Amino acid sequence: MPIPTQATSDEQPTSLTSAGLRLVFIALLASTGLLYWLARRRALRPGGDDNSERKSGRSWCSLHPLQRRYLIVYVLAMLSDWLQGPYVYALYESYGFDRHQNAGLFVCGFASSMLLGTFIGSLADRCGRKRFCLLYCGLYVLSCLTKHVPSYPVLMLGRLLGGMATSLLFSVFDAWFICEASTTNQTDLIPSTFGMAVALNSITAIVAGVLAQASVSIAPMQAWTPFFNVAGYCSPFDLSIISLLFTAVGIQTTWRENFGAAAAASGTTKNEGGGGGGTQLSWRSLQQWSRGLLQSLRSDRSIIPLGSVQALYEASMYIFVFMWTPALEQANDGAAVSLGLVFACFMTACTAGSQLFRYLSTPSITTRALSSAAILRVVCSAALVSQGIVFMFPYSVWTVLLSFLAFEASVGVYYPSMGTLKAEIVPESHRATIYNLFRVPLNLLVIGALLAKLEVAEAFGVTSLLLALALALSLRITPTTNP
Structure with missing residues (x-):
């Protein structure tokens, strides 16, 4: 996999200024407010999801x-x-x-x-x-x-x-x-x-x-x-x-x-x-419980793909957490970046993503709500594109920043969709156990990334690969509610 070379002096990117970041932050706040209004409007109009959004969409x-x-x-x-x-x-x-x-x-x-x-x-x-x-x-x-x-x-x-x-x-x-x-x-x-x-x-x-x-x-x-x-x-x-x-x-x-x-x-x-x-x-009860756990994992073919998608997506997210600061500083030609403003933009983009999930998962008169499985596939696709862009253009600072914001928005959609899918697919009898088993490959991938001491472009090449695998495995998830 070729590693992109640094831009020449004739191609130096526009620097990331505090004023520019403030404009981005304001735009993200406006987008979040718009998505919140659209989601609430869709939920409260006739044909909306009365059972959930009317109960939870008005006020605290x-x-x-x-x-x-x-x-x-x-x-x-x-x-x-x-x-x-x-x-x-x-x-x-x-x-x-x-x-x-x-x-x-x-x-x-x-x-x-x-x-x-x-x-x-x-x-x-x-x-x-x-x-x-x-x-x-x-x-x-x-x-x-x-x-x-x-x-x-x-x-x-x-x-x-x-x-x-x-x-x-x-x-x-x-x-x-x-x-x-x-x-x-x-x-x-x-x-x-x-x-x-x-x-x-x-x-x-x-x-x-x-x-x-x-x-x-x-x-x-x-x-x-x-x-x-x-x-x-x-x-x-x-x-x-x-x-x-x-x-x-x-x-x-x-x-x-x-x-x-x-x-x-x-x-x-x-x-x-x-x-x-x-x-x-008792020892017998532990044996029965262990057999039940194995039976649960075998009974629903969506459990292992779901856990694999979680491990792959969240591993790419942790690698992003480790690498976003050096990536922005490198793309900004070594100049200091207002990390506090960038972090605020990231969190606002994540909030916008959560409102986008509410909008997508709420039916209206003319459109059906997207299933959580379909939303998860969209999330993996968007995350793959955003990380792939950073891998291909690591020295264009605004391209890197906007790609990071798109990834953070995908994170905001990912967590509620993954949480809903786990509620539907993972059996109640072993829920916490299986949730923790999902984290074993996740932690292995993160430890491997930490020990590998990856450069910026290499790191986002790895995250792109992980997200491509997550997207492929997400196609095998077919939720059926478990007791």
């Missing part, structure tokens, strides 16, 4: 109570994650660790998510999903506390704990909501709720970036004791701990416990109520 107060309980906790959980992101690498650098050591810490986090996170997440179906959402809070609090200690082994332990926590964040929370929606006969709320979750997540990311920046600027980092630092780059992690505590309170006070459908049948004792339930596991 008119949302179904289940949606409010889930979204409040979800936003707090995601806030705790977003607060840490901007300053993890900077914190490690401030402790004197070089790029190779930092890469080792990040690889450790993904490996932990793949191995330990998958094992722990698989227990949620049997031991209770609410209980394991609380475990997420505890693990992430401990991970944040390790950031105060300038010791490589302690920071490595923190990455292990953080990897397990993020594995739970991206599996057990969704599994809890889908089970609650199913048991209360509110499955029609799932697509619109996931769409709102993506939009709120994007807004949360922007707010988290502002809060993290403000907390860092209050005071420089200093040693409270020889083994414990405070303030400076540690401050965002302290804010994250506060958010995690609020998350735990919200889970404990507003969520009830739920289990995989097979839990009761295979020897799990449950006592649902305000304090959760008890759990008794």
Whole structure:
């Protein structure tokens, strides 16, 4: 695969200015507002989707109570994650660790998510999903506390704990909501709720970036004791701990416990109520549960293609996260880029994508709603084109930026469509387990990309290949609702 060469001096791209980025940001805000208006108008006109959008499209107060309980906790959980992101690498650098050591810490986090996170997440179906959402809070609090200690082994332990926590964040929370929606006969709320979750997540990311920046600027980092630092780059992690505590309170006070459908049948004792339930596991019940898991994977031919699409698409997304900054700086002829403005544009594009999903998934008088499987194919196609353009034209800065924005918009459509498909295809009895199994190849691909130390053009060549495979596999997904 040929690597594009740099443009000559006669072909230097127009630089990426703050003024230009502000215009892009305003245009994205206008597009998001227009898509929101179109989606709401389509839902509320006669023939629209009364069962979901009329319940969730008007205002926060008119949302179904289940949606409010889930979204409040979800936003707090995601806030705790977003607060840490901007300053993890900077914190490690401030402790004197070089790029190779930092890469080792990040690889450790993904490996932990793949191995330990998958094992722990698989227990949620049997031991209770609410209980394991609380475990997420505890693990992430401990991970944040390790950031105060300038010791490589302690920071490595923190990455292990953080990897397990993020594995739970991206599996057990969704599994809890889908089970609650199913048991209360509110499955029609799932697509619109996931769409709102993506939009709120994007807004949360922007707010988290502002809060993290403000907390860092209050005071420089200093040693409270020889083994414990405070303030400076540690401050965002302290804010994250506060958010995690609020998350735990919200889970404990507003969520009830739920289990995989097979839990009761295979020897799990449950006592649902305000304090959760008890759990008794036996070797025979574990064998029965494992056989049921294998039978579930074999029973629906769409499960493995769905998991493969998730791994391939999200691996390309993580590679994008690692590479977008060097890609823009390279395309901008080495000049500094207003990364905060670019990030705000990315999140706004993602929000626009979530509104586009609402529009596409809502029927009108004259048109039928697109199925989530069809929307997923459109997403993979758009993402493939956007990443392919960056691979072919890595030195045209505005081309790179607009392609990145298109990719972020596809991410905004991807998450609610994937969440809806997983709700339809993955059996309730092993939902959290299968969600975590989906993340094993994802983490393997990300670890491989980190260890390969790819250049910009090489990285986007790899993401284009991954997305081409995802598009091919998406054609094999034929959803049939599972119990």
